[in-house]
Amino acid sequence: MSESLDLALRGGDHTLPKLLQHWASSTPDALAFREKDLGIWNRLTWRHYHDTARRFALGLLALGFRRGDRLAIASEDTPEWMFADLGTQAIGGVVVGIYPTNPWAELQYIVHHSNSRFVVCGDQEQVDKVLDAIARHEVGLPDVTRIIAVDMKGMRLYPRDMLMSFDEVLELGDGYAAASPEQARAFDDGIAATQPDDTCMLVYTSGTTGPPKGAMLSHRNLLITTDQLRTHFNLDQHNMEVVCYLPLCHVAERAFSTVMHTMTGGVVNYAESIDTVAVNLREIAPTVFLGVPRIWEKLQQGIVMRMQDAMPLQRWAFERCFAAGKALFERTEERDGERTLAERLHFALLWLLMFRNLQKFIGLDRMRCGFCGGASVSPEVLKFFRIIGLPVYQVYGMTESGGVIFHQHERARRLGATGTPIKGLNWKIAEDGELIVKHPAVFKGYLHDDNATALTVQDGWLHTGDVVALAPNGELMIVDRKKAIIITSGGKNISPSEIENALKDSIYVREAIVLGDGRHFLSALVQIDYETVGKWAQERRLAYTTYRSLSQLPDVRELIDAEVRRVNKLFARVENIRKFLILEKELDHDDGELTATQKVRRGIIGKKFAREIELIYGGGTA
Structure with a gap:
C-alpha cells in the first residue's frame, strides 16, 4: 500500500469505490474472493470484482438509475452482493441491506421507508417477498421500478414487466458502454465524483424496541473506525483473510468483508450458509475472524461435545491439558499475558499435545486475531479460547458509531471488559452511567426521522444507550442497555445480561431472559439447547419427539434447575433466580421474538409470553 493511500485512510479521506479501483489497477490478478x-472453491480476482461492479453500475444507468437513488439488496452473502454494493456506490447510489431472513412485512417496511427504486434479490424466496409486499400491502412499494434476481431458478413463468436477472443487467451494462465513449466513462467518472462524506449505505437497526430506523452512513464513518483495527493489528493484503457468514446488511460483517477488505486488498471467503460456518472455517482457516457471541459459544460447545464423545484416554488427556492450561492462563493474565521462559515452554508443550489439534478442529489455527462483538458475551467463553491459545478480543461499537470504537488488544485484554477507545475518540460517562461519544465516525442521522436523530445525537455527542463502567485497568465495561436494566420493587438496579450470560455458559441453555422489573424477585424464561439436551436425553433413554416434548420432561427440568442453582451461587441473593420456566417453543425471528441478529426483543417477549410470566408471578406452578 502506498504511503499516500495509507495516510488518506487514516483520516477517512477516501471512498470504497476508489479503493476498489486502486486494487484493480495495482494488483489486478490478486485473489479477492x-x-x-x-x-469447489472458485477464485475471483480484483480485476473481476472491479469489472463486474462496473458492468452492473452501467446496467443500472441504462435502466434509469440516478445519483442519490437507493438500491435494496435482499440476499444471502454472495459475490453478487458485493458487485451490486460497490457498483451502486460508484455511481453515487445508496445501498440498503435487508436480512434474507426478514419476512415480507419487514422487507416491505424497509424498502418503502428507504424509497428504494431497485431491489436485488438472491433467489425466488426473496423475489416472492417483494411481490407479496407489492400485492398484499395496501401501501405497496410505489417507488420500486425493477426487481433484479441473482438466481432465476423457479421463476421461468413469472411476469417480466419488473423482474429481470442479474446477468441481464450486466449485458445491459455492456451495451450501454458500447453505445458511446461518454457512456463507457460513466463508471470511472462516477467513482471520481464520490466524496468521503457522501452517504453510501443505509443500515437499518435491528428494532429491539420498535420499528427499525435507517442509519445513514458515509464512507468516512466506516473507513475511519475500521482503519484503527487495520493499523493496530498490522493487517494487509498478505495476512487479511476472512470468512463472510453474517448477513452483509449487518454493520459488523460489512466492516470486515467490505470495508476492511477494500482497505487491505485481502481475501473474502463466502461461507455456504450460517449452518456450514464450522465446516467452512476448517476448509479456509482464516487469519482474521469476527464472531458474534453465539458463534463463539457454538465453537466452544463443539469442542466440549467432541471431548464428551471421545475415547476415555483422549478425554483424560483433554481434561489434564485444559486444567494445566487454565492454571497457566490464570497465573499470567494479571501480567497481560506476559509469560516467563518456563511458562512459554509449558504452553508450547500443551500446544503440541492438545491445543494445536483443538485449534485445527475449529479451523482457527492460522488466526492472527479474533474479535467478539454484536452483543454481550460471557467472560468464560473468551477465557476458554484464550486458554487454548487463541487471541480473541472483545470489541464494542454500534451502527450509529460507524463500527468499532472500543477494542481490546495485547495490552488491554481483561475478561468482561471491552477494551480501550480508538484514537481521536472523545467520550464520557453521563451521570446515569450512559456512554456518550463524539467522533467523525458518528453517523449522519436517521432517514426521515429528525426527532430520533435529535434524541440520539445532541451537540455532536452520540448517546449510545449503553450503561458502562470502568475496569481497574481503565478498560470500558458494558453493564447493559439502559432500557434493559431491571429495577425491582425494592429499588435494586440489576443488569440482566450478566445473569443471562452466566446461564448461557451451560451447554444445555440456548437462551435465557431474566425478568423482574417492578417485581419482588427475579425469574427467568429459559430456552433449552435442543441439540445438546436431546443428546443428554438419548443417553438416558428418555423418550421425546419434538422440542416441546423434550422441554416438558421432568428430568430436563431437573437438569435446568441444577444449572440455575449453579448460577445463583455466583451472584448476590437479590440477583438470584427464584423461579424459572422452560419455554415450550424455540424463539424465532419469523415469530418476531428475535431480531435478525438473534437478539431478544424484550418488549415482544413480555407480550407473547404473558401467560407464562403470570404463572411465575401470579402464584401458578412454574
Whole structure:
C-alpha cells in the first residue's frame, strides 16, 4: 500500500469505490474472493470484482438509475452482493441491506421507508417477498421500478414487466458502454465524483424496541473506525483473510468483508450458509475472524461435545491439558499475558499435545486475531479460547458509531471488559452511567426521522444507550442497555445480561431472559439447547419427539434447575433466580421474538409470553 493511500485512510479521506479501483489497477490478478460451488472453491480476482461492479453500475444507468437513488439488496452473502454494493456506490447510489431472513412485512417496511427504486434479490424466496409486499400491502412499494434476481431458478413463468436477472443487467451494462465513449466513462467518472462524506449505505437497526430506523452512513464513518483495527493489528493484503457468514446488511460483517477488505486488498471467503460456518472455517482457516457471541459459544460447545464423545484416554488427556492450561492462563493474565521462559515452554508443550489439534478442529489455527462483538458475551467463553491459545478480543461499537470504537488488544485484554477507545475518540460517562461519544465516525442521522436523530445525537455527542463502567485497568465495561436494566420493587438496579450470560455458559441453555422489573424477585424464561439436551436425553433413554416434548420432561427440568442453582451461587441473593420456566417453543425471528441478529426483543417477549410470566408471578406452578 502506498504511503499516500495509507495516510488518506487514516483520516477517512477516501471512498470504497476508489479503493476498489486502486486494487484493480495495482494488483489486478490478486485473489479477492472465494466462493464454493459444487464442492469447489472458485477464485475471483480484483480485476473481476472491479469489472463486474462496473458492468452492473452501467446496467443500472441504462435502466434509469440516478445519483442519490437507493438500491435494496435482499440476499444471502454472495459475490453478487458485493458487485451490486460497490457498483451502486460508484455511481453515487445508496445501498440498503435487508436480512434474507426478514419476512415480507419487514422487507416491505424497509424498502418503502428507504424509497428504494431497485431491489436485488438472491433467489425466488426473496423475489416472492417483494411481490407479496407489492400485492398484499395496501401501501405497496410505489417507488420500486425493477426487481433484479441473482438466481432465476423457479421463476421461468413469472411476469417480466419488473423482474429481470442479474446477468441481464450486466449485458445491459455492456451495451450501454458500447453505445458511446461518454457512456463507457460513466463508471470511472462516477467513482471520481464520490466524496468521503457522501452517504453510501443505509443500515437499518435491528428494532429491539420498535420499528427499525435507517442509519445513514458515509464512507468516512466506516473507513475511519475500521482503519484503527487495520493499523493496530498490522493487517494487509498478505495476512487479511476472512470468512463472510453474517448477513452483509449487518454493520459488523460489512466492516470486515467490505470495508476492511477494500482497505487491505485481502481475501473474502463466502461461507455456504450460517449452518456450514464450522465446516467452512476448517476448509479456509482464516487469519482474521469476527464472531458474534453465539458463534463463539457454538465453537466452544463443539469442542466440549467432541471431548464428551471421545475415547476415555483422549478425554483424560483433554481434561489434564485444559486444567494445566487454565492454571497457566490464570497465573499470567494479571501480567497481560506476559509469560516467563518456563511458562512459554509449558504452553508450547500443551500446544503440541492438545491445543494445536483443538485449534485445527475449529479451523482457527492460522488466526492472527479474533474479535467478539454484536452483543454481550460471557467472560468464560473468551477465557476458554484464550486458554487454548487463541487471541480473541472483545470489541464494542454500534451502527450509529460507524463500527468499532472500543477494542481490546495485547495490552488491554481483561475478561468482561471491552477494551480501550480508538484514537481521536472523545467520550464520557453521563451521570446515569450512559456512554456518550463524539467522533467523525458518528453517523449522519436517521432517514426521515429528525426527532430520533435529535434524541440520539445532541451537540455532536452520540448517546449510545449503553450503561458502562470502568475496569481497574481503565478498560470500558458494558453493564447493559439502559432500557434493559431491571429495577425491582425494592429499588435494586440489576443488569440482566450478566445473569443471562452466566446461564448461557451451560451447554444445555440456548437462551435465557431474566425478568423482574417492578417485581419482588427475579425469574427467568429459559430456552433449552435442543441439540445438546436431546443428546443428554438419548443417553438416558428418555423418550421425546419434538422440542416441546423434550422441554416438558421432568428430568430436563431437573437438569435446568441444577444449572440455575449453579448460577445463583455466583451472584448476590437479590440477583438470584427464584423461579424459572422452560419455554415450550424455540424463539424465532419469523415469530418476531428475535431480531435478525438473534437478539431478544424484550418488549415482544413480555407480550407473547404473558401467560407464562403470570404463572411465575401470579402464584401458578412454574
